[in-house]
Amino acid sequence: MAKVKSFKALRPAKGYGEKVAALPYDVMTSDEAREMVKGNPYSFLHIDKAEIDLPEGVGLYDPAVYAKAKENMGRMTAEGIFVQDGIPAYYIYRLTMNGRTQTGVVGCVSIDDYLNGAVKRHELMLAGKETDRINHVDTLDAQTGPIFLTCRPNDSLTDVISRVAAENEPLYDFTADDGVGHAIWRADGAAAAEIRGIFVSIPSLYIADGHHRCSAAIKVGEMRRAANPGYTGDEEFNYFLSVIFPADQLRIMDYNRVVSDLNGMNTDEFLSSFLEKFTLTACSGDSSPRPAKRHTFGLYVDGRWYALAAKPGTWDDADPVSRLDVSILQNNVLAPLLGIEDPRSDDRVDFVGGIRGLEGLEKRTRTDMKAAFAMFPPTMDDLMDVADGGLIMPPKSTWFEPKPRSGLLIHSIG
Numbered sequence: 001m002a003k004v005k006s007f008k009a010l011r012p013a014k015g016y017g018e019k020v021a022a023l024p025y026d027v028m029t030s031d032e033a034r035e036m037v038k039g040n041p042y043s044f045l046h047i048d049k050a051e052i053d054l055p056e057g058v059g060l061y062d063p064a065v066y067a068k069a070k071e072n073m074g075r076m077t078a079e080g081i082f083v084q085d086g087i088p089a090y091y092i093y094r095l096t097m098n099g100r101t102q103t104g105v106v107g108c109v110s111i112d113d114y115l116n117g118a119v120k121r122h123e124l125m126l127a128g129k130e131t132d133r134i135n136h137v138d139t140l141d142a143q144t145g146p147i148f149l150t151c152r153p154n155d156s157l158t159d160v161i162s163r164v165a166a167e168n169e170p171l172y173d174f175t176a177d178d179g180v181g182h183a184i185w186r187a188d189g190a191a192a193a194e195i196r197g198i199f200v201s202i203p204s205l206y207i208a209d210g211h212h213r214c215s216a217a218i219k220v221g222e223m224r225r226a227a228n229p230g231y232t233g234d235e236e237f238n239y240f241l242s243v244i245f246p247a248d249q250l251r252i253m254d255y256n257r258v259v260s261d262l263n264g265m266n267t268d269e270f271l272s273s274f275l276e277k278f279t280l281t282a283c284s285g286d287s288s289p290r291p292a293k294r295h296t297f298g299l300y301v302d303g304r305w306y307a308l309a310a311k312p313g314t315w316d317d318a319d320p321v322s323r324l325d326v327s328i329l330q331n332n333v334l335a336p337l338l339g340i341e342d343p344r345s346d347d348r349v350d351f352v353g354g355i356r357g358l359e360g361l362e363k364r365t366r367t368d369m370k371a372a373f374a375m376f377p378p379t380m381d382d383l384m385d386v387a388d389g390g391l392i393m394p395p396k397s398t399w400f401e402p403k404p405r406s407g408l409l410i411h412s413i414g
Helices: 030-036 063-078 111-115 127-140 155-167 189-200 211-227 267-272 325-334 354-367 380-388
Strands: 010-012 082-084 090-097 100-110 147-151 172-175 181-187 205-209 239-246 255-259 278-282 296-301 304-310 349-353 371-374
Touching (some): 100 189, 111 211, 147 380, 155 189, 181 189, 205 239, 205 380, 211 239
Antiparallel strands (some): 010 082, 147 205
8 A cells, every 4th residue: 555645735826827837847858948938937947947047058967957946946936936835735636638637636655655666667767867856856855746656446536536626616727838728626624534545545556657756756765864864754755746647547648669770671671571570551541550459550661651460479468568569569670670679778769759649750750760660559457567567668668648737736855
């Protein structure tokens, strides 16, 4: 079971929620962030990607970036842009995208639950990204974006979430510039006690998105424990900020692949190389290249789409990692045919989130890439089966939309 506690959120004052709220720091480049904040001095990107307020050329991990983030947050707090809630609460967070909603609970999860396996992961971390967020959290004395967690469906949790949203006025309710709706309610008093009791009965939580931020919060907590050997366990650094959505409300989008060359093959040789393990069909004008079921793929090369279907024997149904489509592609195409053995480190492969559509894949092949693979996304059951087995998905297996915005609810750990 996981311990999920209420907390006193540092959050935007009335009228500033929409101006402050920002997409997660790692879904954009620094140049894109600079464009996004034009005309908006309140954007949380001034804190989450503070390099945008420094001269171009300053490294992403330069100490000046973290110092600037701390300065910006201190200034915005002093100006009343952020206010501190006086009593602990949980917060109900509803996201709406294309008419579809998902609603979860924002609270703080014990770092011990991560360390003892009650919070389960499915992804490995990259050292550079992890160190960046360690420095960010440690310098700011705050966790600034909730870790995106999920749990298996729970009727009691869904019921209390619905009641709090129906019976209370939202703290924030706006539609962001990307069309995604964001609404947040406070849950305190009897509702908070009910939520706390429900989480005690939930055996496991799963990281959906935010592995690096989660690991960084754990590392900072461990650092502060070492610096405070008399800690009681109740200090805020023993917890990390999370938003927890029931799994039946979530949808994983495809996370597609693009490659920069064909490993010395021409296009005809490349297409022929698939025939042993896949069926390959050229897409006509009335057929969609988007995969419609498991173990099928779209291939785009030389301006044309092809449909691929993996033949039996290219995966093992008993292995929750082997049967993932990203594994089938890696084990039967990227490694043996293209020589891309480690997609985490090989710069010949890149990853394109499904939110960019098939057009995003075509665009990459017209600029810096040679071929693209459109994937069928894994399911939430796939993710939880892998995590329950203590296994790791291949890199960039899952893309979640919509994403919670950063800056709406901040957890102070100082």
